[in-house]
Amino acid sequence: MFKDVTFGQYYPSDSVVHRMDPRFKLVIAFAFIIVLFMINSFAGYITAGLFVFVCVAAAKVPVKLLFKNIKPLWFILLFMFVINVFFTRSGNVLFSFWILKITDEGLIKAVLMLIRIVMLIFFTGLLTLTTTPISLTVGIESLLSPLKKIKFPAHELAMMMTIALRFIPTLMEETDKIMKAQMARGASFDTGNLYQKAKSMIPLLITLFVSAFRRADELALAMTARCYNGGEGRTRMNPLKVSGVDYAGAVMTVLFIAAMIMFNYVHVI
Amino acid sequence: MSIKVENLSYVYMQGTPFETVAVDNVSFEINQGEFVAVIGHTGSGKSTLIQQLNGLLIPTSGRVEVDGYEISTSKKDLKEIRSKVGLVFQYPEYQLFEETVAKDVAFGPKNQGVSEEETNIRVKEAITDMGLDYDEVAEMSPFELSGGQKRRVAIAGVLAMNPDIIVFDEPTAGLDPRGRELLFECIEEVRKKGKTIILVSHSMDDVARLADRILVMSEGKLIFQGTPAEVFSEQNVKLELNAPQLALLARKLNKTGKFNIPNGVFDVEGMKNVILKELGGKN
Ligand SMILES: Nc1ncnc2c1ncn2[C@@H]1O[C@H](COP(=O)(O)OP(=O)(O)O)[C@@H](O)[C@H]1O
Ligand SMILES: [Mg+2]
Numbered sequence: 001m002f003k004d005v006t007f008g009q010y011y012p013s014d015s016v017v018h019r020m021d022p023r024f025k026l027v028i029a030f031a032f033i034i035v036l037f038m039i040n041s042f043a044g045y046i047t048a049g050l051f052v053f054v055c056v057a058a059a060k061v062p063v064k065l066l067f068k069n070i071k072p073l074w075f076i077l078l079f080m081f082v083i084n085v086f087f088t089r090s091g092n093v094l095f096s097f098w099i100l101k102i103t104d105e106g107l108i109k110a111v112l113m114l115i116r117i118v119m120l121i122f123f124t125g126l127l128t129l130t131t132t133p134i135s136l137t138v139g140i141e142s143l144l145s146p147l148k149k150i151k152f153p154a155h156e157l158a159m160m161m162t163i164a165l166r167f168i169p170t171l172m173e174e175t176d177k178i179m180k181a182q183m184a185r186g187a188s189f190d191t192g193n194l195y196q197k198a199k200s201m202i203p204l205l206i207t208l209f210v211s212a213f214r215r216a217d218e219l220a221l222a223m224t225a226r227c228y229n230g231g232e233g234r235t236r237m238n239p240l241k242v243s244g245v246d247y248a249g250a251v252m253t254v255l256f257i258a259a260m261i262m263f264n265y266v267h268v269i
Numbered sequence: 270m271s272i273k274v275e276n277l278s279y280v281y282m283q284g285t286p287f288e289t290v291a292v293d294n295v296s297f298e299i300n301q302g303e304f305v306a307v308i309g310h311t312g313s314g315k316s317t318l319i320q321q322l323n324g325l326l327i328p329t330s331g332r333v334e335v336d337g338y339e340i341s342t343s344k345k346d347l348k349e350i351r352s353k354v355g356l357v358f359q360y361p362e363y364q365l366f367e368e369t370v371a372k373d374v375a376f377g378p379k380n381q382g383v384s385e386e387e388t389n390i391r392v393k394e395a396i397t398d399m400g401l402d403y404d405e406v407a408e409m410s411p412f413e414l415s416g417g418q419k420r421r422v423a424i425a426g427v428l429a430m431n432p433d434i435i436v437f438d439e440p441t442a443g444l445d446p447r448g449r450e451l452l453f454e455c456i457e458e459v460r461k462k463g464k465t466i467i468l469v470s471h472s473m474d475d476v477a478r479l480a481d482r483i484l485v486m487s488e489g490k491l492i493f494q495g496t497p498a499e500v501f502s503e504q505n506v507k508l509e510l511n512a513p514q515l516a517l518l519a520r521k522l523n524k525t526g527k528f529n530i531p532n533g534v535f536d537v538e539g540m541k542n543v544i545l546k547e548l549g550g551k552n
Contacts, residue, residue, distance in 0.1 A: 011286070012286055174363075177358065177364075178363070178364055180320065180325045180358070181356075181358045181361065181364040182364065182376075183325060183351070184323060184325060184351060184355070184356040184358070184427070185376055185377035185380060185426060185427065185430060186348070186351060186352070186376075186377050186379075186380025186381050186430065187376070187380055188344075188348075188380075191344070203366045203367075203376070206366040207363065207364055207365070207366045210363075210366075210412075211363055
């Protein structure tokens with residue numbers, strides 16, 4: 001049933017990008033997204049494309065997986081493309097029909113917009129493909145920790161995320177098991193009308209709730225038994241370590257951003 | 270009512286980096302009325318194997334035939350097969366959900382479309398067969414029962430479907446010795462009614478004592494099958510099985526040179542008689 005659903009989309013591999021500190025990856029991804037929306041020259045697009053290409057190549061993830069992220073968004077992409085094509089009125093008219101006019105400027109704008117969005121999806125996809133959900137959480141906690149001074153519950157938030165992530169596969173497995181057990185007793189989840197299907201879910205949901213509460217209870221007990229009392233003074237088993245690849249990535253990103261800013265003022269092409 | 274398995278393989282998450290071959294080219298047959306045990310280390314593919322016997326998992330390749338019906342994706346055949354082959358999962362007590370024990374046990378027969386009257390008869394019989402007092406537990410909530418009782422209610426839920434073949438996946442895991450003993454007694458009772466039993470278990474003493482035949486799984490492969498005496502014979506030490514206590518006792522006694530205990534005695538009473546006879550013969 002759920003056997004083919006892998007949660008998150010981490011792609012295990014041993015590349016420099018996989019080995020990077022999650023904080024650096026988060027900050028770089030954030031910076032890239034901002035820069036991406038400031039591009040206003042062809043040189044800028046080419047450089048950004050090159051940057052994405054270098055990152056993807058360094059991460060050693062199959063490009064197929066990156067394209068997979070685009071699939072569910074094709075309708076939105078198409079919609080944005082059409083809007084850009086038809087609602088740009090400036091430039092030379094290439095084609096006109098009734099009240100619709102397609103101009104060269106509109107077409108270029110639409111294509112560039114598409115490229116921008118695709119690069120955005122690629123880059124954020126790269127982040128989740130090369131970083132496990134848990135280390136992303138650790139990274140977010142660490143980046144948010146300065147906010148603890150203003151009583152922002154960074155640790156609690158991260159702990160909740162970690163536990164939720166930890167239990168998603170467990171609950172999926174449990175759902176699978178219970179569905180199988182009920183199917184073995186003659187239940188069917190995929191036949192009948194909508195009402196019958198909804199009704200057949202009730203036994204499943206009851207059982208799942210009971211077990212989720214039981215697990216939560218056991219986990220709370222186990223954590224208390226091991227002296228958990230919040231984030232105060234808690235150390236990490238695998239502390240985040242900044243290494244050479246992180247500095248290299250940071251330097252590359254700074255150079256990239258500098259180039260992008262330069263292209264915005266000095267028009268090369 | 271026989272089961273025929275030919276070149277069966279099952280692969281989880283095929284085509285992903287997480288691909289696992291859980292069952293690898295397994296073939297065997299199980300005859301009507303047989304008691305067959307499946308043993309092997311955790312992760313050796315036992316659960317995956319038995320879930321294919323009633324079509325909860327559809328084989329990646331190979332065939333499973335139950336009483337002439339082949340397992341495929343045909344919904345009608347699957348329904349037929351699931352009525353014939355009852356499957357008791359590991360920790361079945363976590364699957365109880367109804368308000369009362371009787372209602373929970375009736376879940377299966379109701380799905381089969383059995384009449385109200387017949388359902389009530391079956392529910393009562395199944396609960397009694399599992400060694401519980403029907404009048405006492407029928408109207409209780411399943412959540413009020415003890416762990417061992419819950420488990421027996423869950424098993425009754427499968428028995429009430431009146432399957433010809435019953436598959437148990439580690440039915441005694443997590444039970445105390447007394448609960449284990451009770452449960453095996455119940456399984457023996459069910460067997461006496463002419464049902465075919467397939468039992469996955471780590472309890473070698475019970476397996477050796479109860480089973481007609483044992484299938485040994487390792488890393489997805491069926492590495493050996495035979496009678497308990499054959500499986501736990503000294504020549505098979507290479508299978509790295511935890512031999513039953515009585516087999517170990519026999520080996521140790523034979524090693525002293527003063528005894529010659531034959532292979533395949535797995536019940537305490539039988540072993541006592543053999544030893545007494547050996548001693549008597551010498552005195
Ligand atoms: N739902 C699943 N998804 C992916 N792999 C699984 C799943 N269930 C079992 N496996 C893998 O298949 C192999 C056999 O497991 P299983 O049949 O449960 O063995 P056993 O019951 O003998 O302990 C193991 O390596 C296990 O990790
Ligand atoms: Mg198992």
